[in-house]
Amino acid sequence: MLRRFRPHLYVTYGLLWVLALEGSAVAAAGPAWRPSGATWIRVVSVVLALLFLRMLDEQKDLAHDRVHHPDRPLVTGAITAAELRGAMAAVAAVVTGLNAALSAADALLILAALGYGLLLAPLERLSPAVRDRPLLGLAVTYPVQLLLGVYVYGSLVAAGTVTADRRGAALLTLSACVFLHFEFARKTAWEAPPGARPYSAALGPRRAAAVTAAFAAGALACQVLLLAPRGPLALLPCLAAVLPAHATRRFLAAGRGGWPMPATIAFVVATHLGLVLLAVLLP
Template sequence: MRTAAASLARFTVQVFTPHVYVTYAILWVLSLEAAAAATTHTPWHPGAGTAVRCASAVLVLFYLRVVDEQKDLDYDREHNPDRPLVRGTVTVAQLRGAMAGVAVLLLALNAPLSPLSLIPLAVDLGYAWLLVVLERRSARIRDGLLVNLAVTHPVQLLLSAYVYLSLTDSTPVPARWTALPLLLVFACVFLHFEFARKTRWHNEPGSRMYSGVIGPVPSALVALGWAVLAAVLTAALLRDPRALLPCVLLAFPGTAALRFLRRRAPAWPVPAAMVFVVGFLLALLTSALLIQAAEPGGI
């Protein structure tokens, strides 16, 4: 038991980077909740339910990383021999035990708060595990980068759907049609980072880069397009001058795109993409809070 716990701890530090994923999960949940309340003119205060959703988001992201390690095992054996699963730092059995533990913990956390929210959670976990089978049986899904993105991205959408459903099921914030474009905002932010970190001028043989599939310039333009779409959707949803605050963050992908397209950088500057993700979520949270504060009665 101690050996398994130690192996999982080393695995977590190496591939999960807790401070990065925890920060991302918390900002994701807080900004989504605040924006959902702002679009419906409903007062919102983070509470115990928010804490449960933040913890659940971290657990799901960890679960997804565990699944990714198993999905990519064959590829990593050839291209990334330093990965913990390849080196034997952790075993497949230990990872699957961790997955089972995460599923049980998610059930215990969310069942008392919002039984309805267990549906997207269960679908998300089950679909993520199904991806392991799909990629082993289908070379097109496994090796086709764009096809793989289309097949795997629903795990991110389902996590946002869980947060929204749990929020509207357990608080006065009502469910509205604005949920769809709101969830799309978070999808766009994720996709910006996904394309940005896999865009470079020269692609090594065997590397999984969107720039190697559609070309460096189209890949850079797509990365920039996701960021712009996130800002435009936010402004259209919140319909308030304060909603322009996230638009200011477009300076980061805009500058990064110019540097890359002018060949001043061999690859899209990943730090700029990371700053955009964190900054955009913070700006969205701030904008939503300012909008609510301006409502009669404040927040």
């Protein structure tokens, strides 16, 4: 966990993501939002699901890591594949039990995300294109993140907290755009290091930068769509859009190196945190 899961990143992201999605869904439908016991079950479930997927990725990437990342724990033997599979089974059991306490629908939704992740392992073994072509790989693997968002929103619908409507689709699109902005940013660079498979190698640095910026613009558009009816003050989280704009300008002007990741991480945190605070403070 300390080497490959990095709790300060994954846990923070899972926490803010769930709180922003749930809080925005509830606040958009009525009064200011307050987290409940079910909220924390959703947070723990998403964080554990991210851990499950990280452990799965370590096993899927083992052959590549033996060549390009020989210091990783699974390669060095610091942990074994059997131990990872045992931990994954324990995580799945805990997540199922937590969500079964809410409803059968909650348990099925979170298991759908974990199950999709498990299907990716044989798919990548059978399809070299999915394994070796980063854009195709992203198209195939990204839905697991979408399923986690559907789990959070579907859990609210199952509990009767919100009614499914087009605002739900806009919220899920917002979450997708923020995640994909980060995903493209971390794999966009002017040069590809040995063993790396950046999206910029397939698209070219300038086109990859345009896609990265487009996802940030998509997140901004979704926020305006969702927040504008609540008044000018509700649009304050949109100010975080200056961060990807600044990062895009810096990347294109530099002509070398990678995407400015501090600005990207700040954008992810500021967007989610702004939505959380808005949901708590502004009815």
